Amino acid sequence: MYDHVKGVRDFYPNEMGARRAVIDSLEDVARRYGFREIGTPAIESADLYIEKSGEEIVEELYSFEDESGRHVALTPELTPTVARMVVAKQQELAKPIKWFSTRPFWRYEQVQQGRYREFYQLNADIFGSGEPAADAEILALAADALTGLGLGSEDFEFRVSHRDILGGMLESIGGDADVQEAIRAVDKREKVEEGEYYGLLEDAGLGREDAREFDGVLSSGDLETVLEFAGTDRVERAVENLRAVLGAAENLGVGEHLTLSLETARGLDYYTGVVFECFDSTGEVSRSVFGGGRYDDLIESVGGQPTPAVGVAPGLAPLSLLLDRAGVWPDEAISTDYYVLRVGESDRVAQVAARITRELRSRGQVTETDVSGRSFGAQMSYADSIGAETVVIVGEQDLANDEVTIKDMRGGDQTTAPVENFPGAYDRPTYDDVA
């Protein structure tokens, strides 16, 4: 007997039905926002990540040589791929470019709750606008996607910050601090002990005193305190930009979901402006659910014209933890509109059952019928197991009277209907329609 590979999952129909409902809901919001679906390969040149994604991702890369000796990788994230696609058609594409897709990615990492080696994400990105309205559009999309799933403002919050506030503050401290490394330390702030956090800041080149003061400003969560600490042009512009983004998101009706949080940094190297992470407001799901932000330099770095960009990528596994915690993970029960039950071996039974099945299906109804030659009892039991709402019984005796039996599987009531008239003009005839 074979098993699946460690860290990947099989989804059986009940769980998959719930996942599909979540994906449909997320994608429906993206479509209403005017994001367009794209399709992307699962395999890319390994170089695309080795040169662009930062150490953490490269260490976890599933990469190998194909038959012709190409060094290829299973895509660990979407951003480098969409950046490559934007560059390939930079001239023809109308800006802003608003793209989304839902698909699996692969990272060889430690398997734990809500984290797998094969994981599914919706990605939504806007290319070609550096305006605060674009960041706000991404924040609003993400918030509406969550409320569309039944989450309320008491369930989640987006902690919003700005990379140039962090970078600008570190710059103003001066010395030989490594800004990227210090930002990665901030990203780890909530995940490690205080001592380790300060150790990481010191490793990044911050003196103990500076590190304390820097962290104090972050903790204040107050933009005026930031401006007092580092009144450089860069920091002033970043604060202004962050305020404009929050204001534009407020106009789009999602202000209640946003919290200013200077400790939010995001792990990936390529972010350049507003960054945000979604958290469970109750804290029960302790890790960040997903995140996003602005990455204005990436397109140029993969060979394109300078093109500002901002995006978000909710992952299904962490999202399912939040939806579960909030009690809004979709019902996993399977449902079926009709089961057409056959009793008897005659050609007429077979023909009538097939005709009714075909007509119900052509009316859009989910309809199953016997494909196993089973007894009445076995068919009834199967109809029950698939949650059939109505069973249409096609049997020799009823057919002798030119009738079929319609059984309501909730209440158990049943009645007969003239066979020629079923399903007739009805799109979805139930016991109540016929009785």
Add this chain to the structure above:
Amino acid sequence: MYDHVKGVRDFYPNEMGARRAVIDSLEDVARRYGFREIGTPAIESADLYIEKSGEEIVEELYSFEDESGRHVALTPELTPTVARMVVAKQQELAKPIKWFSTRPFWRYEQVQQGRYREFYQLNADIFGSGEPAADAEILALAADALTGLGLGSEDFEFRVSHRDILGGMLESIGGDADVQEAIRAVDKREKVEEGEYYGLLEDAGLGREDAREFDGVLSSGDLETVLEFAGTDRVERAVENLRAVLGAAENLGVGEHLTLSLETARGLDYYTGVVFECFDSTGEVSRSVFGGGRYDDLIESVGGQPTPAVGVAPGLAPLSLLLDRAGVWPDEAISTDYYVLRVGESDRVAQVAARITRELRSRGQVTETDVSGRSFGAQMSYADSIGAETVVIVGEQDLANDEVTIKDMRGGDQTTAPVENFPGAYDRPTYDDVA
């Protein structure tokens, strides 16, 4: 500048929109038939294919060692995976099991028209019934899936045969013919020259005379001729089974799409009963579009209880060739319900435009608005490029009169509406509603 890996494809929104319409249509038919969606991993143990799939697939396998030294492969087909999933929950799953999914697969093969190294398939399978009704259900599903895409009976045909007719005939010839090899030769019959075909039959151990006679019976396409040639119990049962399947499919209303074709063999080793292939009736698309059939031994061979199975797997790339040829490939133009255009920098313009955008989106309308701070002309040009039906213009001057302008992008007519009343009670207000 980076390019995608050879043999995989990037799908931009126009093409992806058409592909999504095709996938939605195929999946909608599968759902109405009561097939349930499953989710499956992209990575499996390489052994699953090396031991079960036959040479042709193993030669084209993308396989590699992961970090922990596991020999894994990108899935080249779905059947071994679903067989594994059935075995893993054999006791709990209600039979028949009817599953579908749409996803990519990977084979390292020669890239040509309609054939790629990353290719997308819908797979639909029934496990747990060996009855003709199950084969018929798969044939009817496949035929309805194609007619649902706009193809008519003049566009395609399913060529249907039975592995036990081929196997039983070869057995009755006697001698030391290798049945699997001879069946693979039959599968190549249409793809190679006559001389090569007979060479392959001889390689499989058939004498020249026997090969001619065998092929003569196949060409006759007549089941009585088959029975005369090989009146063994095995062949008689196979003929009876094939006739029952065709009759049950006729009852399901898809008889007009089926042709008996004894030359149809299917390349994969694991088929055991009815097999079929879909062809373009005009012959313009010369290769088989897709195929399917019964594979009753596979579940047992991967460690499960004996479980009959039958399935079909239409691939998007060859299907798109047929849909193109028939002129029914979906429109690739992008459409948008509304573009909300902003003129002026005032807070009121920003707030009103954001509110209208939000309200239209919440009514389910695909709505875009300016995220780039662009001019009236640039916004109009963008609205046109995304196929916006209606443009709502929010400008300082109109707002001074508490109005917005509603512009019909087809005819070019425009009118004003009171800002407080827009979109008001309408789900989808157009120029005609407002004028």
